[in-house]
Amino acid sequence: MSCLTRSFQTLVLSTIPVNISSPKILGTVRYMAKYVEKPEIGRGKSFRRIVHFPEEYTVKPLGVTNLAGRDPNSGRVVVKGIGGGIKHKYHWIEWKREGPSEGAPQIERVMKVIKDGCRTAFVALVAYNDKLKYILATENMKAGDIIRTSSYIPRIPVRPNEGDAYPLGALPIGTQVNCIEKYPGFGGTLVHAAGTYATILRKAPDDHIVVMMPSKREFSLPAICMCTVGRISNVEHSSTPIGSAQRNRELGNRPRSGLWQRKKGIHGRKIRRPPPVQTIARKDKGNTEIVTFSCDRPLIPTKFHQFHY
Incomplete structure (x- = not known):
């Protein structure tokens, strides 16, 4: 029936004169819905902010548009x-640590270490010749440190310092690394969070290196993948409590319907410890007192139960 209605709505009768009034068929506008594509969660979007990247790399803080958990296209709340x-500015991190493929490594100097509000780890400003770039700072990195970057894999493993960037095949077994490339030349994509590090376990066939992630998962990566030596800075981030509800709001987190609801209490009753075990035992019959009635009159049934004798 609905198909016939739609087909009649599209008909145009050109033979009917203009002066004759003809009935008009109104469409079902009330029930027409606009199709909106639902955003997918967990596809590389956090729905927290949009960073406005320029065409060329720069060390100037970038502008940010906060999304507040909404989809930028439809405007619907997703998270x-x-x-x-x-509100924080965004510092553009240079994920590629490129160095000479042979000869002496490239020497760089750390200018300063700052805190970035858009990430958990600290950020270091590194200078080489007349170029500046931001990298993720390691645990003990400070201003004035000298770091080295090289893409050469020697026959004997090198003895690296914290903050140096070498291929996985150039480092000894047991080295703690971060910002590891998943594919050669793709840039550091693994181990970015504060206080985390991966460990080089062993060599694998076909020029691969087995690396254990912070989640204890092992990856076999090509030996030419670049990585940074050391542990990511801000180690105490995971063990530092937020402290107050206001501090949590400053971090960009809104109140959620959790375990404790002061007003309703329907889903958030306070969890208390159960009472201790109570032992129930039968009393001893030897100490019971025997009570005898001394009334000798016969019982007289009455309509009042409390006066039945």
Whole structure:
């Protein structure tokens, strides 16, 4: 029936004169819905902010548009509990650590180490000749340090310092590394969080190196993949409590319907420890007192139960 209605709505009768009034068929506008594509969660989008990247790399802080958990196209709320907070600038990280493929390594100097509000780890400003770039700072990195970058794999493993960048095949077994390339020349994509590190376990066939991630998962990566030596800075990030609800709002987190709800209490009753075990035993019959009634009169049934004798 609905198909016939739609077909009649599209008909145009050209033979009917203009002066004759003809009935008009109104469309079902009330029930027409606009199709909107639903955004996918976990496909590389956090729905927290949009960074406005320029065409060329720069060390100037970049502008940010906060999304507050909404999809930028449809404007619908995708992720709850996101919004507000202190506005921060974004520092563009140079994920590729490129060095000479042979000869002496490239020497760089750390200018300063700063805190970035858009990530958990600290950020270091590194200078080489007349070029500046941002990298993720390691645990003990400070201003004035000298770091080296090389893409050469020698026959004997090198003895690296913290902050140096070498291929996986050039480092000894047991070295702690971060910012590891998943594919050669793709840039560091693994181990970015504060206080994390991966460990080089052993060599594998076909010029591969087995690396254990912070999640204890092992990856076999090509030996020519670049990585940074050391542990990511801000080690105490995971063990530092937020401290207050206001601090949590400053971080950009909104209140969520959790375990404790002060107003309702329907889903958030306070969890208390159960009472201790109570032992129930039968009393001793030897100490019971025997009670005898001394009333000798006969019982007289009455309509009042409390006066039945």
